Amino acid sequence: MAAQIWGSEKRARRRREISAKIAQMPELHDSKPLPFMTREEKIMESARKLTILTEKMGQIIDPTDPAELYHLNNEVLGLEGNPMALHGVMFIPALSAQASDEQQAKWLPRALRREIIGTYAQTELGHGTNLQNLETTATYDLATQEFVLHTPQITALKWWPGNLGKSSNYAVVVAHMIIKAKNYGPHPFMVQLRDEKTHEPLPGITIGDIGPKMAYNIVDNGFLGFNKYRIPRTNLLMRHTKVEADGTYIKPPHAKINYSAMVHVRAYMLTGQAIMLASALNIATRYSSVRRQGQIDKSQPEVKVLEYQTQQHRLFPSIARAYAFQFAGAETVKLYEHVLKEMKSGNVSLMADLHALTSGLKSVVTYQTGEGIEQARMACGGHGYSMASYISEIYGVAIGGCTYEGENMVMLLQLARYLVKSAALVKSGQSSKLGPLVAYLGVKSEPTSLIDRIPNSGFTEYVKTFQHVSKRQTLKAADMFFGLMEKGEKREIAWNKCSVELNRASRLHTRLFIVEAFVRRVNEIADIRIKEALTDLLHLHVNYELLDIASYALEDGFLSASQLDYIRDQVYLYLGKIRPNAVSLLDSWEFSDIELRSVLGRRDGNVYENLFKWAKSSPLNKTDVLSSVTQYLKPMMEKARL
Numbered sequence: 001m002a003a004q005i006w007g008s009e010k011r012a013r014r015r016r017e018i019s020a021k022i023a024q025m026p027e028l029h030d031s032k033p034l035p036f037m038t039r040e041e042k043i044m045e046s047a048r049k050l051t052i053l054t055e056k057m058g059q060i061i062d063p064t065d066p067a068e069l070y071h072l073n074n075e076v077l078g079l080e081g082n083p084m085a086l087h088g089v090m091f092i093p094a095l096s097a098q099a100s101d102e103q104q105a106k107w108l109p110r111a112l113r114r115e116i117i118g119t120y121a122q123t124e125l126g127h128g129t130n131l132q133n134l135e136t137t138a139t140y141d142l143a144t145q146e147f148v149l150h151t152p153q154i155t156a157l158k159w160w161p162g163n164l165g166k167s168s169n170y171a172v173v174v175a176h177m178i179i180k181a182k183n184y185g186p187h188p189f190m191v192q193l194r195d196e197k198t199h200e201p202l203p204g205i206t207i208g209d210i211g212p213k214m215a216y217n218i219v220d221n222g223f224l225g226f227n228k229y230r231i232p233r234t235n236l237l238m239r240h241t242k243v244e245a246d247g248t249y250i251k252p253p254h255a256k257i258n259y260s261a262m263v264h265v266r267a268y269m270l271t272g273q274a275i276m277l278a279s280a281l282n283i284a285t286r287y288s289s290v291r292r293q294g295q296i297d298k299s300q301p302e303v304k305v306l307e308y309q310t311q312q313h314r315l316f317p318s319i320a321r322a323y324a325f326q327f328a329g330a331e332t333v334k335l336y337e338h339v340l341k342e343m344k345s346g347n348v349s350l351m352a353d354l355h356a357l358t359s360g361l362k363s364v365v366t367y368q369t370g371e372g373i374e375q376a377r378m379a380c381g382g383h384g385y386s387m388a389s390y391i392s393e394i395y396g397v398a399i400g401g402c403t404y405e406g407e408n409m410v411m412l413l414q415l416a417r418y419l420v421k422s423a424a425l426v427k428s429g430q431s432s433k434l435g436p437l438v439a440y441l442g443v444k445s446e447p448t449s450l451i452d453r454i455p456n457s458g459f460t461e462y463v464k465t466f467q468h469v470s471k472r473q474t475l476k477a478a479d480m481f482f483g484l485m486e487k488g489e490k491r492e493i494a495w496n497k498c499s500v501e502l503n504r505a506s507r508l509h510t511r512l513f514i515v516e517a518f519v520r521r522v523n524e525i526a527d528i529r530i531k532e533a534l535t536d537l538l539h540l541h542v543n544y545e546l547l548d549i550a551s552y553a554l555e556d557g558f559l560s561a562s563q564l565d566y567i568r569d570q571v572y573l574y575l576g577k578i579r580p581n582a583v584s585l586l587d588s589w590e591f592s593d594i595e596l597r598s599v600l601g602r603r604d605g606n607v608y609e610n611l612f613k614w615a616k617s618s619p620l621n622k623t624d625v626l627s628s629v630t631q632y633l634k635p636m637m638e639k640a641r642l
């Protein structure tokens, strides 16, 4: 099963080997539980481990393999980020995709050797979503052949970029490029921020940390202002766009090609989200098979809380989602790598499809991951609320994904643009022009769902039902939009008035893709036992998801009330079938105790003793009487007694 999750037997074996090596290297372990550290201590601890990793990485992993690097990071540095998180996640990808060969030769080896630390500085205090209204400017000075970076007002301060505040000395900065008074829109520039020897900010740069956040507090998300700060013309990233010495602008082959670093993260973050969901579920499911509370049959002893159907209903559909996201994420990464290769050789025709797909997936996956992790926390009762469970930290980190790389509603609306264009093709009789991901929009469906009517139909009838609801909602939302325009409404106003319906279509389309990716994977599996376990999980997935969106299928009578009862019964049937495999389905992800950082989720199940040990190690317990008591509470009580 680990081979299915991680992509191959070799990958699963390598993960195990890497975890085993890390277990033998105490210098790479947290020196004390992260929840007991201050933010400064955590950053220091992370930087300490990061430096050791830079030295010893080659002994543990193949540093050129992104999957091994990701695993190493998760084990050693953890989910809360690290002082170089954005260096790998966005700075290097931005340089790789947007810098010319000559620029790459100059900067990439230094970045890869970690001679310099970089980040991606795009979002500002006043604007994150609407890139057209970013306010930082890069004005070309023809006389000196330099760009002059400037922050005209407070809202133009860069705000949020990870590791910008304190750790990075370089950044890819996105600014509006102005040449001879003409604004060419946002473009990426390579900018040195700090002196390489002293790490002091360079003259003309104002920089710092934006303060503590809901989670990710090891990352120094920062602010950045420029006061007429000059950089050479050749620091504009010039793989696709060029500016010649005389100010001549050579436009890129696709208007949005400079957004590729964002698409990179949107594609790769899906499996990251799956891992976080599976981690929280691993903790909750293991704990649920240790925790005994109450009886189902009063004549029997107290049961493990995992025996309660409500507990299973709370956890198991999310287990199925974690697998579904991992499989859909793996497919998306493959597609991304393919499109990137094509883009590098000048073919930009697949960019729109990839943008639409990753926009929808990013939104649905992060939202449902957040939901699943929060349910996992509640499933652990009181102990879930303790930082000893570590679930709250996983939650805080995971839901950051609903916001970064494009706020979820906004990204769903990006997919909706693609769906509406596709609907227009269907309506004008040009269905043959539909791309493969939306081809179903042009296919006539049966009048009613055949779920429960065709024995042994596998998952075909389910897929058809998802296709039907997605198609219907897409065409309905598109009709609403076209209808408003026909009545004379301006395009943008009409769009806004339909945007809730449009986003519903985007969610349904994305959920269909996730279901299809799960079905594709299960169909590929040769090993009978693995196939059987995953088929059970897929049954739960399709029935649970369909129940969740049933109103769309009921409103036009595609599903009947009796079919809905059948679907509900299937959910209960598969909850029971999955119960014996539940812990194993999560243990198959092979998270080590070091990686999980959870007292509740320990592999050995020795929860209570370790919770007590953990509590005793709280800094508050270093002394029996705190100074808050001697200074304030004790005098207060004494005064009251007089």
Ligand SMILES: CCCCC/C=C\C/C=C\C/C=C\CCC(=O)SCCNC(=O)CCNC(=O)[C@H](O)C(C)(C)COP(=O)(O)OP(=O)(O)OC[C@H]1O[C@@H](n2cnc3c(N)ncnc32)[C@H](O)[C@@H]1OP(=O)(O)O
Pocket: 085, 088, 089, 090, 120, 122, 123, 128, 129, 130, 131, 132, 162, 256, 259, 260, 262, 263, 265, 268, 269, 272, 351, 352, 355, 403, 404, 405, 406, 407, 410, 414, 417, 418
């Ligand atoms: C490697 C492992 C990674 C794992 C990750 C794990 C952990 C992560 C840890 C920490 C966080 C890390 C990073 C976070 C970093 C950031 O958050 S960076 C900042 C991200 N910011 C955003 O995402 C901003 C969101 N806004 C936008 O993307 C755009 O502004 C917009 C909403 C898409 C609108 O753009 P605009 O230029 O104004 O669009 P316009 O209306 O002019 O045109 C729309 C058309 O453009 C097409 N389009 C847009 N984007 C793309 C694209 N990327 N590719 C292709 N096409 C694109 C769009 O489809 C429209 O086409 P039409 O034909 O007109 O419909």
Ligand SMILES: Cc1cc2nc3c(=O)[nH]c(=O)nc-3n(C[C@H](O)[C@H](O)[C@H](O)COP(=O)(O)OP(=O)(O)OC[C@H]3O[C@@H](n4cnc5c(N)ncnc54)[C@H](O)[C@@H]3O)c2cc1C
Pocket: 086, 120, 121, 122, 123, 126, 127, 128, 129, 130, 159, 160, 161, 162, 216, 221, 400, 403, 404, 405, 406, 407, 408, 409, 410, 413
């Ligand atoms: C943990 C974290 C890490 C980050 N890292 C980085 C980084 O490394 N580099 C970087 O540059 N940035 C980074 N960011 C910033 C992040 O990319 C932005 O916050 C994000 O893109 C959302 O933009 P915003 O803050 O402007 O939200 P807003 O756009 O202000 O969103 C507020 C509300 O308005 C709605 N809204 C906005 N526009 C529309 C619209 N057109 N239609 C409908 N609704 C709309 C949104 O849906 C939302 O409900 C990070 C953010 C976080 C939380």
